[in-house]
Amino acid sequence: MNHLVAPSILAADFANLQRDIELINNSEADLIHVDVMDGMFVPNISLGLPVVKAVYKHAKKPLDVHLMIVQPERYLKDFKEAGAASITVHYEACPNLHRTVQVIKELGCKACVAINPHTTVALLEDIILDLDMVLIMSVNPGFGGQKFIDNTYKKLADIKALKRRYNPELLIEVDGGVDETNIAKLIDAGANVFVAGNAVFASADPSATIASLKHPGILSRS
Numbered sequence: 672m673n674h675l676v677a678p679s680i681l682a683a684d685f686a687n688l689q690r691d692i693e694l695i696n697n698s699e700a701d702l703i704h705v706d707v708m709d710g711m712f713v714p715n716i717s718l719g720l721p722v723v724k725a726v727y728k729h730a731k732k733p734l735d736v737h738l739m740i741v742q743p744e745r746y747l748k749d750f751k752e753a754g755a756a757s758i759t760v761h762y763e764a765c766p767n768l769h770r771t772v773q774v775i776k777e778l779g780c781k782a783c784v785a786i787n788p789h790t791t792v793a794l795l796e797d798i799i800l801d802l803d804m805v806l807i808m809s810v811n812p813g814f815g816g817q818k819f820i821d822n823t824y825k826k827l828a829d830i831k832a833l834k835r836r837y838n839p840e841l842l843i844e845v846d847g848g849v850d851e852t853n854i855a856k857l858i859d860a861g862a863n864v865f866v867a868g869n870a871v872f873a874s875a876d877p878s879a880t881i882a883s884l885k886h887p888g889i890l891s892r893s
């Protein structure tokens with residue numbers, strides 16, 4: 672399949688959020704990545720349900736909601752109602768992960784589990800069959816603009832092997848420090864959904880950057 676690009680609005684201008692949503696709408700982006708942080712699971716607070724609802728009102732692309740919160744099962748229905756097309760919960764935040772994943776699917780959302788850089792891929796073996804997508808964190812969650820962690824490539828090799836064995840349709844998302852310099856190598860390593868925050872919104876021409884993430888190897892800038 673062709674890979675998907677999901678700009679993260681964490682790096683957007685929150686005072687001009689509608690403008691930045693329209694920018695994504697009119698770009699080659701496939702998804703809109705929404706980072707929800709609670710100041711507990713991660714040392715940062717970002718945005719919550721009212722903002723997700725406001726984004727959904729203007730979004731023409733599916734919302735890929737990444738919950739970096741403790742006990743995310745408390746809010747799954749709320750995020751579905753706020754407009755989430757897919758819901759990502761963290762392995763590290765869910766003691767009853769199987770039940771949490773079933774609830775996400777019963778709500779009609781795509782179910783995704785994220786793992787932090789220190790969490791080994793092997794821990795996903797008994798849940799992978801139930802998932803639509805796995806998110807490999809390539810930075811420690813909590814902040815945009817961090818340096819990509821190279822061990823991600825090893826983790827991609829591991830998740831690719833599990834995917835081949837148990838769930839060939841599984842999507843593999845990479846989140847953190849993705850940009851025009853590493854996306855081609857990440858595609859080669861087996862990832863097919865790419866979150867990009869700073870690479871997009873800190874660039875001079877965000878739409879052109881999205882286009883070049885969508886077509887790596889092709890010079891999309893004139």
Ligand SMILES: O=C(CO)[C@@H](O)[C@H](O)COP(=O)(O)O
Nearest residue numbers: 812813815816847848868869
């Ligand atoms: O989930 C997170 C951070 O915790 C991400 O989605 C960031 O928003 C990605 O930002 P960049 O590393 O691409 O700037």
Ligand SMILES: [Co+2]
Nearest residue numbers: 706737846866
């Ligand atoms: Co994210």
